[in-house]
Amino acid sequence: MAIAAPASAQPDAVAVAESLFNRGLADMLAGRYATGCPALSESHRLDPRPGRLFTLAECEARWGRIATAVARYNDFLALYSRMSEAEKLQQHERYRVAVEQRDALAPLVPxxxxxxxxxxxxxxxxxxxxxxxxxxxxxxxxxxxxxxxxxxxxxxxxxxxxxxxxxxxxxxxxxxxxxxxxDGARPPVTPQGPGDQAVVPAGARGARPALPPPDAGPSGRRVVTYVVGGLAASALVFGSVTGWMALDESSVADRECKDVPGQPGVATCSVVGHAAGKRANDLGLASTIGFGAGGALAVAAVLLFLTEPPPPRPQVGQVGQVGAMRLSLLAAPTGGGVAVRGHW
Known part of the structure; x- marks a missing residue:
C-alpha cells in the first residue's frame, strides 16, 4: 500500500504525476533512461512520494549518473528516518536496497x-x-x-x-x-612608488620600461605547509562525515536489536540490525582514524608554519639595479652620497 500523497498536491497534478511515473517506469525497464529518468523526476516533483523517489534513484543508477543516484538514495533514507513505524514497515525492503546501493556507489563517484x-x-x-x-x-x-x-x-x-x-x-x-x-583590456599592473623611476638606456628611448621580475611565489617549505594543512582539513572532514554516518547506523541497530531478559549485554537483532551494527563499528573506526590523522597533520602544519625561516633580505647598501646602471649608497665620516656605476 502506498503512502498517502501530501495534502498540498492538487488532483490534476496527482493524475499527471501518475501518468509520468508509469511512462518513466516503462522507459526505465526498456533501457531508455534518457527519457525515463526525467519523466520520473517530474512525477516526483509534482506529487512527492517515497516510491517515486526510490524509483528515480534506481533509474539514475542504471543510467550511470551515480553522483545523482547517491544523492537520491540519501534523500530517500532521510525521508525514511522521518516515517512512522507503520510506514517504515511498508518501505523496509526499499530502505535495505537504498543503503546497499548508496554504500556501493559512493566510493565510485568522481x-x-x-x-x-x-x-x-x-x-x-x-x-x-x-x-x-x-x-x-x-x-x-x-x-x-x-x-x-x-x-x-x-x-x-x-x-x-x-x-x-x-x-x-x-x-x-x-x-x-x-x-x-x-578586447583591448590589459591585466592590472602594480603601480610603483613615487620615488621609483625606471632608467632607460640612451639607445632605447621610446621603448616601454621593463617591468620588475615576477614574484618567485611561495617557498618550497610554505607549499609543503599548505599541502599538509589541506590533508589535515580533508581528514577532519572525513572523520566528521563517517562519524555522522556511524551514529545514523547505530540508531538503526538500536531500533532493530532487543536485549535478552536475564542476560545482561546480550541482545537479539534482525538481519537489518546486525548489518547496521557492523557498519556502525566500521564507520566508527574510520571516523576515529580520520580525526586522529587530521589532528596530527594539523599540528604538523602549524609547526611547519611557525618554524619557517624568514625570506632573505637584500644586501645593505645596495638600493637597486635597473638596466645597465647600479645605484649604491655611500657613507663616510664627513658626509655621504649616491654613486652611479654602469656602462653606456
Missing part, C-alpha cells in the same frame, strides 16, 4: 575541483553543464557524474571560454580554468 586564476576579474561567471557555480563552489572537490562535461567562463564584457573533458568513475581531477578578457 570528484572535480574547478579553480579560477588569481587575476580573474570580479564578476567572472563559471558554469558547469549549464549550472552557474558561485564562489563557494570553486576551489573545492565536488561530486559529479562520470562522462563528458562542459565548463565555461566569462569575464564581464568578455567572450565565453569553453572547456570540454571526460571524467571516469573514482577519478579525482583539478582543472585550472582560463578567462578571456575583453
Amino acid at each position: 570528484q572535480l575541483t574547478l579553480s579560477l586564476p588569481g587575476d580573474a576579474p570580479q564578476g567572472t561567471v563559471v558554469q558547469r553543464d549549464g549550472i552557474t557555480l558561485g564562489q563557494p563552489s570553486l576551489g573545492i572537490a565536488l561530486p559529479v557524474n562520470p562522462g563528458e562535461h562542459v565548463v565555461t567562463t566569462r569575464a564581464p564584457g568578455g567572450p565565453v571560454h569553453e572547456v570540454r573533458f571526460t571524467i571516469d568513475r573514482s577519478e579525482s581531477r583539478t582543472i585550472e580554468l582560463e578567462v578571456k578578457l575583453p
